[in-house]
Amino acid sequence: MRYLKRFPLVPTRVTKFLAIIYHPNPKVQLHTHLKPPKANQTLKSYLNSNCNTKALLFFRDLLRKSPSTIDSFSFLFVLKASTQKHYAIGGKQLHALVIKFGFNSIVYLQTSLINMYSARGSLLDAHHVFDEIPCKNIVCWTALISASVDNQKPKKALQLFRQMQMDNVEPDNVAITVALSACADIGALGMGEWIHTYVHHKKGLDIDLSLNNALINMYVKCGNIVNGRRIFDSMEKKDVTTWTSMIVGHALHGQAEEALKLFAEMRGKDKKIWKKKRNGDRGSSLIVPNDVTFIGVLMACSHAGMVEEGKQHFKSMSEDYGLKPRESHFGCMVDLFCRAGLLKEAYNFILEMPLQPNAVVWRTFLGACCLKGNIELAAEVRCRLLELDPGHAGDYVAMSNIYAAKGMWDKKIVVRGQIKQRKAPGCSSIEVGTGISEFVAADEDHPLRPEIYVVLKHLLINMKASGYLPELSSLTEY
DSSP states (O other), X not given: OGGGGGOTTHHHHHHHHHHHHTSOOTTSOOOTTOOHHHHHHHHHHHHHTTOHHHHHHHHHHHHHHOGGGOOHHHHHHHHHHHHHHTOHHHHHHHHHHHHHTTOTTOHHHHHHHHHHHHHTTOHHHHHHHHHTOSSOOHHHHHHHHHHHHHTTXXXXXXXXXXXXXXXXXXXXXXXXXXXXXXXXXXXXHHHHHHHHHHHHHOTTOOOOHHHHHHHHHHHHHTTOHHHHHHHHHHOSSOOHHHHHHHHHHHHHTTOHHHHHHHHHHHHHHHHHHHHHHHTTOTTOOOOOOOHHHHHHHHHHHHHHTOHHHHHHHHHHHHHHHOOOOOHHHHHHHHHHHHHTTOHHHHHHHHHTOSSOOOHHHHHHHHXXXXXXXXXXXXXXXXXXXXXXXXXXXXXXXXXXXXXXXXXXXXXXXXXXXXXXXXXXXXXXXXEETTEEEEEETTOXXXXXXXXXXXXXXXXXXHHHHTTOOOOGGGOOOO
């Protein structure tokens, strides 16, 4: 019961909850004759059919009428249903019931509780559950590492990954895949390379398709496109994730030609496999581009200035593959038009979008207006952004720059004052060795502050010595 002490309100809620569910309601028809296997089959069928509410109601009925039919597997199914349904209070009530029924020492239930709290963004609660597990295995560790990645704490995830190894728990494919995802999120190339070396030297570790995909994703997002492509070319078996990761990787690195060439190769394999299937070859697996694949393709077209090709691929999404464009695809098309300097076409495209344009779409257009010096359109877009996301400092900087470029210094001063009032400090991270340091703008408490400013001073001196001169008209004082 130690865990309940951390939630002073939970015992009262649980007491009331139990008082209700253990008093039979004659109006409710229940399956009181069901034994544990049968009851679990019902819960499992609801879960497989995505009927999470029915699963939770059925479990409540079992608690009211026949609690003896409930075993640990019943809790496993209902915890999964609760995780997918996101019942905040119900999750803690279920946790209390797991303890009351005496199942709190069962590892797979503890892991399910970690996943449940992770899905609610309650990392602290997930960590509490993990800390109370007496014998932590690889599944428990992986659940907590994955919880950190899912809740945008990749640095914490990598710390846990190293701590797991220090506790003599060897990572498996799943744990390594999750750790590589954390490396990709923060650009920790050194750590990712260390994991890759570990994978190659670890005996008995099966380097499967998912692990290879994770390695490709890590390398392309951490800036090493060469190693990512080397792994891609060496793989005999590829799925849509493999192709998509490499296409997006080339697009992110400005290698539009390589990205589009790879997409054409992927579509060529798609047609060949389709012909084999039509001729009765069941051994082939069809590789069809998904919506993320087209994000990479549209990004490539945007970077290469291939407007007409981008239009064709955007149209092909729905006509050839039945994929409904999402906000990201519309954003890529706006970026495509803006990079090509087609402001009018970009503006009309935004107005004709079937869904409400978000702040990212308008912000992309605002940047293009500033580059082209179209102050009228920029002011109109800025008004829309004030309604959608009034606190974003970058919008103020963009308007300040365009006012400066036009010599409208009074308006620039006004916007500059607004920046000082609203701007939140930005956070950056850098990998040094196996550690990752974070710091914010104008951070006067950082332990390495003097050394950082010395390095910045030398960088400025070297840049000026190389002939770099800043564009003073776009500078904004803070």
